[in-house]
Structure formats: C-alpha cells, structure tokens
Amino acid sequence: MKLRSLSEELADLSPEQRSLLELRARRLATAAAEEKEEALVYFAEFPVGEHAYAVPLEAVRAALPLRLVTPVPLSPPHIVGVLRFQGRIISAVSVEALLGVRGWQQDPAVLLVVDPGFGELTAIDCERIPVAMALPRSAVEAALQGSDAAVVEVMTPDRRQVHLIKLGQLLDRRHRSDRAD
Amino acid sequence: MPTDLQDLLGIFLEEVRDLCRQAAKSVLELEQGTAGDGAEQQVAALARALHSIKGSGATLGVDDVARLAHALEDLIAPLRRDGERLDAASADALLRYLDVIMQRMEAHAQGRGAELTDVGPDVDELRRLASTDRPARPAKDGAGTSASAAAQSSVAHTAPRSAIRADGSNEARAAANDEDAWRVSPQKISALIREVERLREARLRASEQWRAVSSATRQLAGARPEIREALATVARGMRGEADELGSIIEGLESEIRSICTVPVAVILEPLHRTVRDVCRQSGKEARLSIVGGELELDRRLVQALRGPLVHLVRNAVDHGLESPEERRALGKHAEGALVLRVELQGNMVFVEIADDGSGIDLERVRQTALAHGLIDEAAAAAMSDAELQQLIFRPGFSTRTEVTDTSGRGVGLDLVRAEVQALRGVLEVESRRAQGTRFLLTLPTDLGSSFVLVVRCGEQLFGIPMHAVEAVVRTRRTSLRVGRHEIWLVDDDRSLPLRDLAAELRIRSPEVPEEGRPLVIVQREAHTVALSVDEVVGDRELLVHPLPSGVCPEPAYRGAAAMAQGELMLVLQPQWLVHSSNSTAEPVGATSRALVVDDSLTARAMHRAILEAGGFTVHAVGSAARALDQLRHSAYAIVVCDVSMPDMDGLAFARELRRRTDTAQLPLILVSGQDDASAREQALSAGADAFLGKRECASGRLLAEVSDVIARRRGAA
Numbered sequence: 001m002k003l004r005s006l007s008e009e010l011a012d013l014s015p016e017q018r019s020l021l022e023l024r025a026r027r028l029a030t031a032a033a034e035e036k037e038e039a040l041v042y043f044a045e046f047p048v049g050e051h052a053y054a055v056p057l058e059a060v061r062a063a064l065p066l067r068l069v070t071p072v073p074l075s076p077p078h079i080v081g082v083l084r085f086q087g088r089i090i091s092a093v094s095v096e097a098l099l100g101v102r103g104w105q106q107d108p109a110v111l112l113v114v115d116p117g118f119g120e121l122t123a124i125d126c127e128r129i130p131v132a133m134a135l136p137r138s139a140v141e142a143a144l145q146g147s148d149a150a151v152v153e154v155m156t157p158d159r160r161q162v163h164l165i166k167l168g169q170l171l172d173r174r175h176r177s178d179r180a181d
Numbered sequence: 182m183p184t185d186l187q188d189l190l191g192i193f194l195e196e197v198r199d200l201c202r203q204a205a206k207s208v209l210e211l212e213q214g215t216a217g218d219g220a221e222q223q224v225a226a227l228a229r230a231l232h233s234i235k236g237s238g239a240t241l242g243v244d245d246v247a248r249l250a251h252a253l254e255d256l257i258a259p260l261r262r263d264g265e266r267l268d269a270a271s272a273d274a275l276l277r278y279l280d281v282i283m284q285r286m287e288a289h290a291q292g293r294g295a296e297l298t299d300v301g302p303d304v305d306e307l308r309r310l311a312s313t314d315r316p317a318r319p320a321k322d323g324a325g326t327s328a329s330a331a332a333q334s335s336v337a338h339t340a341p342r343s344a345i346r347a348d349g350s351n352e353a354r355a356a357a358n359d360e361d362a363w364r365v366s367p368q369k370i371s372a373l374i375r376e377v378e379r380l381r382e383a384r385l386r387a388s389e390q391w392r393a394v395s396s397a398t399r400q401l402a403g404a405r406p407e408i409r410e411a412l413a414t415v416a417r418g419m420r421g422e423a424d425e426l427g428s429i430i431e432g433l434e435s436e437i438r439s440i441c442t443v444p445v446a447v448i449l450e451p452l453h454r455t456v457r458d459v460c461r462q463s464g465k466e467a468r469l470s471i472v473g474g475e476l477e478l479d480r481r482l483v484q485a486l487r488g489p490l491v492h493l494v495r496n497a498v499d500h501g502l503e504s505p506e507e508r509r510a511l512g513k514h515a516e517g518a519l520v521l522r523v524e525l526q527g528n529m530v531f532v533e534i535a536d537d538g539s540g541i542d543l544e545r546v547r548q549t550a551l552a553h554g555l556i557d558e559a560a561a562a563a564m565s566d567a568e569l570q571q572l573i574f575r576p577g578f579s580t581r582t583e584v585t586d587t588s589g590r591g592v593g594l595d596l597v598r599a600e601v602q603a604l605r606g607v608l609e610v611e612s613r614r615a616q617g618t619r620f621l622l623t624l625p626t627d628l629g630s631s632f633v634l635v636v637r638c639g640e641q642l643f644g645i646p647m648h649a650v651e652a653v654v655r656t657r658r659t660s661l662r663v664g665r666h667e668i669w670l671v672d673d674d675r676s677l678p679l680r681d682l683a684a685e686l687r688i689r690s691p692e693v694p695e696e697g698r699p700l701v702i703v704q705r706e707a708h709t710v711a712l713s714v715d716e717v718v719g720d721r722e723l724l725v726h727p728l729p730s731g732v733c734p735e736p737a738y739r740g741a742a743a744m745a746q747g748e749l750m751l752v753l754q755p756q757w758l759v760h761s762s763n764s765t766a767e768p769v770g771a772t773s774r775a776l777v778v779d780d781s782l783t784a785r786a787m788h789r790a791i792l793e794a795g796g797f798t799v800h801a802v803g804s805a806a807r808a809l810d811q812l813r814h815s816a817y818a819i820v821v822c823d824v825s826m827p828d829m830d831g832l833a834f835a836r837e838l839r840r841r842t843d844t845a846q847l848p849l850i851l852v853s854g855q856d857d858a859s860a861r862e863q864a865l866s867a868g869a870d871a872f873l874g875k876r877e878c879a880s881g882r883l884l885a886e887v888s889d890v891i892a893r894r895r896g897a898a
Binding site for chain 1: 375378599602603605641686687688726727728729730731732733734735737738740741743746747748749750751779781782783784785786787789790791793799801854874875876877878879882883
C-alpha cells in the first residue's frame with residue numbers, strides 16, 4: 001500500500017468531511033485547554049454521623065488518637081479539653097458541638113491538629129482518621145463565595161456531598177465571644 | 182568586612198545600646214528637673230556616655246557615629262560648663278540623635294554601613310543648635326513626663342558589658358579574643374531548656390515510682406522481713422535518685438538562667454521616653470511608675486515583650502488618659518498616672534499596665550464595631566460588658582475617627598494580643614468607666630518552676646499554687662456553721678467561708694463536707710477561704726503553662742502543667758479561688774440538672790452541648806462507678822448514660838439504679854452506638870426509660886426524649 005502524506009489525504013475529503021474534522025479538532029483543543037486549567041484543591045475528609053466533612057489539607061498538622069486529653073471544667077461545651085502537642089498546650093474542640101449535634105455513628109476518637117490561621121493550633125475531633133481527597137478549585141471557590149457560613153456544601157466529582165469547614169471562621173467564635181455558641 | 186571586626190561591631194552595638202539607654206534616661210531626668218541635687222552627676226553621666234560612644238566609634242572606624250556623639254557633646258557643653266538647665270529643644274535633639282546613633286550602629290553591625298547617608302547635615306544641625314542662644318528656663322512647659330522617685334529606686338542599672346574604653350585602647354580587641362566569651366545561638370539555648378524540661382518530667386516519674394514502691398512496701402505487712410527490707414532499700418534508692426535528679430535540674434536551671442536572663446528594666450526604662458513622646462504629641466501629661474524592674478527574666482521573653490509594652494503604654498496615654506483640662510474638670514490630678522508592674526511567680530510572669538484614665542467607653546465600642554461591620558445589631562445587643570471589651574482586640578478596630586502618629590489605623594491591640602499569644606501568653610483587660618483600665622499579660626517562662634499542691638475533685642486532679650496555700654486541715658463538724666446559703670469554718674478565732682471546690686468548678690452540686698474531709702485554706706490579696714476537696718495528693722514542683730485563649734471564659738485557671746506520663750493537670754488561679762463566691766453558681770434560668778455518664782470525652786461534650794442548649798445544668802462523669810457515687814450526694818432530673826463502658830456497662834448501671842431505693846424512680850436514658858432492636862430490648866429490660874442510638878442523638882430528638890421521660894416519671898409518681 002502506498003503511503004500518502006496528510007495533505008494528500010486531506011485533499012481527498014469532501015467539504016462536509018473537512019468541516020466535521022475541523023469541528024472535532026476545535027472541540028478536542030478546547031477540552032485539553034480546560035483540563036489544563038482545572039486545578040485541584042486537596043482536603044482531609046472525615047465522617048461525623050451521616051455527613052462528610054473536610055478541612056484544607058494544608059491546614060492539617062497531625063492526626064492523633066484521643067488520649068491524654070484533660071477536660072476543663074467551666075469551659076464551653078464545645079471544648080473537649082486540652083492536651084500537649086509538640087511541647088505546647090492546645091485545645092481540643094468538638095466539631096459537632098460547635099455546629100449543632102446531628103447524631104454520630106461512633107464516638108470520635110481521633111484528633112486532627114489544624115492551624116486555623118490565627119496563631120494557635122487547635123485539635124478537632126473526628127470519628128476516624130481522615131482521608132485525603134481532591135476537589136476542583138472552581139467548585140470550591142464557588143461554594144466558598146456563595147455563603148458566609150462557617151461550613152459550606154460542595155458536590156464532589158463522584159456526586160457526594162461534602163461539608164467544607166472554614167476553620168478560621170468556625171474556631172474564631174471563641175475569640176469573638178466568651179460564651180458558648 | 183573581616184570577621185573579627187564584624188564581631189567587634191556586634192559587641193560594640195550592645196555597648197552603644199546600653200550607653201544610649203543610660204544617656205536617654207539622663208536626658209529625661211535633666212529635662213524634667215527631677216535629677217534634683219544629682220543634676221551635676223546626671224550631666225557628667227550623660228557626658229561620659231557620649232564620650233564613650235565617640236571614642237569607641239572612632240576606634241572601630243564608625244566615624245559617623247563618632248561625629249554625631251561629638252556634636253552631641255558640644256550640645257551639652259553649656260550644661261557642664263555653665264550649669265544651665267536642659268531646654269526642651271535640646272532634649273528633643275539629644276533623644277532624636279541618640280536614636281539616629283542606634284540606627285546607624287545597627288546598620289554597621291549588620292554590614293550595611295555603606296548604605297547609610299552622609300552624616301554631615303545632621304552634624305551641622307547639631308552644631309547650629311549648639312550655637313543658638315537658649316533661654317535659661319525650666320524645660321517643662323506643661324506637657325511631658327516624669328519618672329517617679331519610686332521608679333528610680335526600683336529600676337536596676339545595667340552596667341556596660343564590654344571593655345571598650347574611650348581612650349581608644351585595644352581592650353575591645355582583647356575582649357573579642359577572650360576565649361571565655363562564647364556566642365551561643367538562641368536555638369541551642371531553647372534546645373537545652375527543652376532537655377531540662379524532659380529531665381523534670383523524668384524526675385516526676387521517678388518520684389511517682391518511689392511513692393508507688395513505698396506504698397506497696399507498706400501494704401506488704403505479712404511478707405517476710407527480708408523482702409520488705411529489700412523493697413524499702415529499693416524505695417530509698419529511688420528517692421535518692423529522684424532527689425539527685427532534682428538537684429541536677431536546679432543546677433542546670435541556675436546556669437541557664439545566668440546565661441539567659443537580663444533585668445527586665447532594659448525594656449522598661451525606655452518606656453519613660455515613650456510616655457514623654459506621646460505626651461508631647463497629644464498634649465497630655467503622664468507619670469510612669471515602674472515596679473519590679475529589677476527582676477531578671479529570660480532575655481528572649483524580655484526582647485519579645487518590648488513591642489507589646491511600647492504599644493500598651495502608648496495606648497494607655499493616647500486612649501486611656503484624659504487631657505489635663507478634662508482631668509481637672511473631673512477632680513483628678515492633671516497628670517495621669519501609669520503604673521507598670523512586673524511580677525514573677527514560679528515560672529509565670531505577670532505584667533500589668535494600669536492607668537487612671539477614663540476607662541473603656543463600652544457604648545462607643547459597640548457603635549464603632551457596628552459601624553465597621555465587625556458585628557451585627559443582634560450580636561451587639563446581646564453582648565455582655567466582658568464581650569464588648571474583647572472587641573478592642575479585633576483586627577481593624579479603632580475608636581479614633583482620624584489617623585494620628587499614635588493611633589487610628591486599627592492596627593494595634595490585635596497585634597499585641599497576637600504577639601503575646603505567640604509567646605504562649607494571655608492578654609486580658611479590665612476597665613471601669615471614669616476610673617481607668619488595666620491590661621494584664623500572663624506569660625510562661627521556660628525557666629523556673631512552681632510549687633503546686635495537688636488535690637483531687639471527683640475524677641480529676643487540680644493544682645493550687647503553694648504560695649497561696651496557708652494550711653491543710655481536716656474537717657471537724659463542730660467547726661462548721663451551716664447557714665442557708667453559706668457554710669463557715671470557725672477556726673482559731675476567725676470565720677472563713679467554706680466552699681466545695683468541685684461545686685465551684687461545676688463538677689457536682691455543693692456538699693457539706695463530712696468529718697475528716699480535707700480542707701485547703703487559701704489566702705490571696707487579703708482574702709481567705711477554706712476549700713473542701715476529695716483528697717490532697719501532695720505537693721509537686723511543676724512547669725505551668727497558660728491555657729490557649731478561648732478555652733475558659735472564667736479566669737479560674739493559671740494554666741496547666743505536664744504530669745509524669747505527659748497528661749496535663751489544670752492549675753487553679755488563687756484570685757479566682759478566693760473570689761469565686763457563687764460566681765460560677767448554676768446559671769439563672771437553668772431548669773434542672775442532668776448527669777451524663779460516658780467514658781468518651783467527645784461524646785460527653787456532645788451530650789453536654791445538647792442538654793445545656795435545652796436549659797439543663799450538666800455534670801459529666803467518665804464511669805458508672807463515679808456516677809453512682811455522685812448520685813449519692815446530688816439530685817438530678819435525668820441521667821443519660823452510654824451502654825458501652827469498661828468495668829460497669831450501662832446495662833449494669835441501670836440495674837443498680839433500679840435496685841437502690843433513692844434512684845429507683847430516677848429518669849434514665851441509655852444511648853448506644855449499636856441501635857438494633859436487640860440492644861433496645863436489653864436496655865429497656867435493664868430498667869432504662871428510653872433508648873437512643875447515637876445516630877439518633879440529634880439535638881431535637883434527645884431533648885424531646887428527655888422531656889418525655891421526665892414527664893412520664895412525674896406522671897407515674
């Protein structure tokens with residue numbers, strides 16, 4: 001079989017075929033460009049009851065078992081207690097107690113040490129060790145901009161609903177007010 | 182630049198810093214005329230300082246610094262020669278150019294000398310000032326600051342550290358080459374301090390083990406004498422090791438302290454200048470008194486405190502104090518009083534800045550926060566005075582309507598608090614309208630420890646600083662006077678209010694202590710109370726660290742200390758102990774008390790959140806045994822108990838409750854992670870009034886179940 005050059009092949013195409021090929025080429029080029037621009041943001045996801053929550057992975061410093069936590073009498077109900085972490089004392093906070101208890105499957109026994117961004121590390125409780133997951137940046141930004149709440153909902157690519165926690169906003173309540181929420 | 186010359190400049194920088202500090206102090210005293218009969222000595226001291234700077238600067242080739250120092254010497258020549266008073270313009274120039282000398286010296290020490298501008302114009306300006314006829318009049322013109330005599334006596338003077346002489350000798354080089362002088366990085370010192378803290382924990386563990394062995398030995402009453410003697414020998418050996426560890430730790434800390442500490446006066450003394458400058462800018466008058474400047478603290482802490490203290494002092498003058506006219510109209514002295522007090526207790530440093538000004542205008546704070554969008558109307562209306570005071574720490578908050586050199590940009594107290602938090606400290610504020618404002622910084626140091634009396638209340642250990650413990654006694658019922666609202670301990674011709682520490686901490690309801698129960702007599706600020714506790718464990722030497730902000734709105738805790746196994750023990754605040762007096766009484770409007778029993782801290786937090794939102798006062802315990810003990814002494818409207826617990830589970834607990842006559846009718850809800858029909862059947866059979874899976878424990882559902890159960894029990898009664 002004689003090999004023909006691309007230009008020879010294209011010359012044999014009908015106008016309709018050429019038009020169709022050009023349309024497909026443009027579509028492929030656009031899809032590739034969109035794929036390149038779709039950045040991902042990484043989160044640590046964990047369940048609380050029936051719901052999935054997530055915090056930015058860059059804010060996570062450690063995952064610890066819930067042990068050696070000292071309860072603090074007279075503290076607000078969302079304060080589980082205090083513990084030592086890398087030589088400093090940090091507070092352990094119940095996410096459910098802060099957001100409103102909606103039931104849980106197993107008693108949270110993991111503490112996730114996070115940096116909420118106001119100079120103090122805090123530990124938040126989870127039912128199990130979080131898993132890393134990625135979300136499209138566009139979806140995350142749309143969710144964050146669409147609400148002033150401390151927790152916003154976003155749909156994952158596999159159609160699951162995840163609650164993104166704005167750590168600074170959620171945990172800063174204790175700086176805004178000395179009363180329990 | 183050769184390394185040795187760079188090293189010399191670094192040493193000279195410290196020397197210049199000290200000399201400038203001394204010179205500034207002399208300038209302030211001479212300007213205000215507070216030097217009195219010592220004016221001549223102050224002038225001589227000022228002249229010596231400038232001469233030292235000039236000579237050493239010339240020796241090390243920092244000619245710009247030497248020329249400035251020389252020009253300043255010319256400026257003060259009439260003071261020495263003719264005994265003239267220092268006028269305000271000269272004082273301004275001296276202070277300003279001392280700052281310039283410091284800035285230039287820092288640049289040279291950092292190797293940036295080539296970037297500096299020509300010093301010629303500054304020298305010319307000083308020469309012009311020196312040649313101007315100055316009126317021989319007192320410097321104070323109605324606006325300024327003065328240092329009190331008390332501050333003079335309490336501030337330690339820091340001696341120059343190096344051997345640099347004004348006669349241009351080479352002693353500076355000799356000092357740099359002295360092999361006894363080492364440079365150690367702060368990181369290495371921090372690492373050393375951390376190792377000392379580990380040693381301290383090891384000592385604590387050794388002490389606990391010695392106590393455990395001693396206790397076991399005592400219990401072996403029936404064992405053979407040689408076995409008991411062998412164990413006793415081991416115990417004695419362990420105690421000896423623990424004591425030697427303690428001795429080593431003390432020695433190490435002492436040596437580290439000598440390396441690391443400086444008198445806190447090095448940062449407090451310049452604050453007189455700060456007050457002066459702000460007063461001149463604002464037209465106010467203020468007198469700064471310093472108490473505790475002679476204390477020696479970790480130099481890292483001292484250096485880090487410099488910025489926050491400057492800001493707080495400036496804030497006190499600018500925002501706190503009224504103008505002289507306003508103060509006279511209010512019947513106050515025209516000159517405002519600022520007091521800066523530093524105190525060291527164990528390893529905790531307390532720094533207080535207080536003014537006698539107008540206090541925080543809470544209504545203005547509320548309106549400003551609303552105007553800046555920091556809070557909404559609903560939140561503004563609901564805020565308590567304490568919460569409103571906290572708004573001054575919010576970023577962007579300022580009650581100033583225009584920006585001045587001192588304030589108005591809203592970048593201030595939030596940064597101060599952040600800086601204090603970065604030091605693991607806490608910044609609090611108290612204010613009374615028309616009387617003044619007080620900022621209190623509480624900071625831990627890595628050096629030193631606190632003696633603490635360890636007591637047990639319920640399941641938990643707490644520490645009481647030993648300096649506040651007057652005595653530990655045993656309850657004698659004949660010494661108690663039980664009134665309607667208070668219990669009094671009559672002891673040695675005095676009557677002391679007696680409080681149940683566990684009740685003050687809202688761990689359980691107040692109880693009248695039984696015969697023999699330990700009482701800790703706590704004394705602070707002329708107040709004394711007797712505290713009933715469950716057990717006195719003993720005294721420990723511990724390193725206390727402040728709690729993170731927001732953990733507890735009550736000022737009940739000084740901090741927490743790490744115990745032998747790494748767990749934390751809360752250390753109570755003596756001021757709170759003597760003043761608590763029903764301040765933590767069960768909230769007004771609380772309908773009833775609920776007891777939560779769950780071995781999981783997080784589950785207890787969630788149950789507590791639900792029940793408190795429903796108006797209950799909640800006590801929480803971690804075991805069924807503890808709950809049964811608590812139920813003997815306190816009445817509850819409802820008990821919510823987990824099924825899965827070690828030792829005694831919820832089912833056994835329910836059966837025990839129903840067996841006892843005093844709790845047979847007590848409303849009980851069992852909760853479990855396993856919520857199938859079988860679990861429900863077991864719970865109800867054991868005597869529970871209701872059963873909920875934890876999945877179902879949403880706020881509304883649990884509270885509805887609680888109401889239903891209580892109503893059913895009441896109906897059946």
